[in-house]
Structures are given as structure tokens and as C-alpha cells.
Amino acid sequence: MSDKNRREQATAQTTIVEETSLEGIGLHTGCKTKLTFRPAPANSGIRFFRTDLPGTPMIPARLGFVVATVRGTNLGLHEAKVHTVEHVLSAATGLGIDNLDILVTANEPPAMDGSALPFFKALLSAGLKTFPEAPKRLLTIPGEVTYEDKGSTYRATPSDRFEIDATLIHDHPLVPKLNLKFRLDQGDYAAQIAPARTFCFEHEVQFLKSQGLAQGGSLENAVVIGRDKFHTNAEGLRFPDEFVRHKVLDLIGDLTLIGRSLLNVKIETVRCGHAHNIEFAKRLNEAATKMRRQPIGVTE
Secondary structure (H helix, E strand, O other): OOHHHHHHHHHEEEEEOOOEEEEEEOOOOOOEEEEEEEEOOOOOOEEEEEOOOOOOOEEEOOHHHEEEOOOOOEEEEOOEEEOOOHHHHHHHHHOOOOOEEEEEOOOOOOOOOOOOHHHHHHHHHHOEEEEEEEEOOEOOOOOOEEEEEOOEEEEEEEOOOOEEEEEEEOOOOOOOEEEEEEEOOHHHHHHHHOOOOOEEEHHHHHHHHHOOOOOOOOOOOOEEEOOOOEEOOOOOOOOOOHHHHHHHHHHHHHHHHHOOEOOOEEEEEEOOOHHHHHHHHHHHHHHHHHHHHOOOOOOO
16 A cells, blocks of 8 residues: 555545455354445445345444444344444454445344454455545544443553553463554554454353354354363464454454544553443543533633
């Protein structure tokens, strides 16, 4: 990418140039599904469309449409729902995409390999274009924003670029504590975050399936942490710390639901997860909204 294009993508809204599609099965629903990315106009944001339902209902990818956060982030509007949107949204933010229409033929995007990489590659191959007349809508916070609940903590501060310092802690001998510091850049996201796959613990598998979850899960799209070893496909782990990298992937996807570019914030978190990600995103959104409404020259 040229320096000029980088500068434009840092300041102007973006979308893709061409339509592109992927097919597979949903991670939790197990449904066969096709996902199609389409260019979207400036200021439209990211939107999901259920093409299998009458009228092709649209669901905005925004915090106000989150309906569930159990083992994934689900969106809904009236009867239309889309499950497990975080990997797709993470890929879009990893590429700096602001406007995108996402069409799905079932109630969940395809799991692909359990990471964001197939979506990232598809979007990149579709080409990116900017809207020079439409500046990015940046998430800008006035100062520190914190959230804490049930051992999970989050702290956000203003920054000159998007940074994450994430720590994953589990009471398990194979993954007792993992930490990752990451600064968002398209190339670094593609190499360090997008390939990290979703995971679960072996003792959770039967329970998840009994709850109607992980119906499409397999070692082709997830890593299973056993009592004394990792269960994977022939590829093995992609990173020694793949699990915390995937948590960062999920966090980026969940924060995308704020609807603003994440270029001006640093986040430190311990034990992040979908439900807490969404609550923290709401705090960030509230702080940013309050700042935008504050009259110029007025301080508290």
C-alpha cells in the first residue's frame, strides 16, 4: 500500500471495491451458510442483511442491537438475528473498513477456520476504496474509562493510535497466564491477530452441545484445550499464545459495534470476554458521546 493510500485510509471513510463471498457452516448453529461482502456508501456503517428472510431485513452492527453474548456476540432486530458476528467485524476493523454490507443466507456467518483470516483475505482481495469527502468518525474519549466485573477489568485512555494490552488468565496448567501487547496496523493485524482461532476447554464441549452451541464446531475450526494437551488439526497451534491473540481478535470485533474508528484509544484488559467487552464498549460510547455534546470551552 502506498503512503498516500495509508494516509487516506487513516482519515477518510472506506469500503470495498467489489463484491466477494465465502461459504461454510456456522460455528454454533451448524447451518450451511453463505456470506457476501458488498460495498456500502459513506456514513452507512456496517450492516448485516438476512437474505433468507422475507424482505431481506437489515441489522445494524451497533451496540443497541446486541441480543446475546454467550460464547459469541449475537445481533438482532425484531425476528431477524445474526449469531457470532465478532470474527467478521474484527476483520473489517483490521482493514480499517468503515462501511460494509454483509449478506448472510442463514442466522450465522460461516466459521471457516475459526479465525478472522479468511474474512480478512476476502475483504482485502475485494479491494479498498476511500470516500475523501467523508472523514472517519473517530472514537474520542476525554480521559480514562474503566470497567470491572467478576474479575474482568478494562481501562481505556486516549492515545495517538489503537493499542491493546490484554492478559488472559485461566485456572489451567496449559494456559495459566498469557499476555499480548498489540498496536493496530493492517499488516500486523493480518500476521499476529487474524489467524488466531477460537478455542474451548475439553470439559466444556458436551455442555456446549447440550445447550445448542458448537453444533458446527470441529478441530478444523477450533482448538480444544484438554487436560494435558491441545487438540488441534494437523497444523497444531499457530502461535504459542494463540488463545490470548484470539481474545484480542474478539475484543476488536466487539468494539467495532461502537460504530466509530478505534484509532485514538489504548485499552488494557484482564480476562476479557464477550459480555464484558460489550459492557465496556457501552462505557466507551457513553464517554465519547458525552464529550461530543460538551460545549466548547466548558469543563467539569
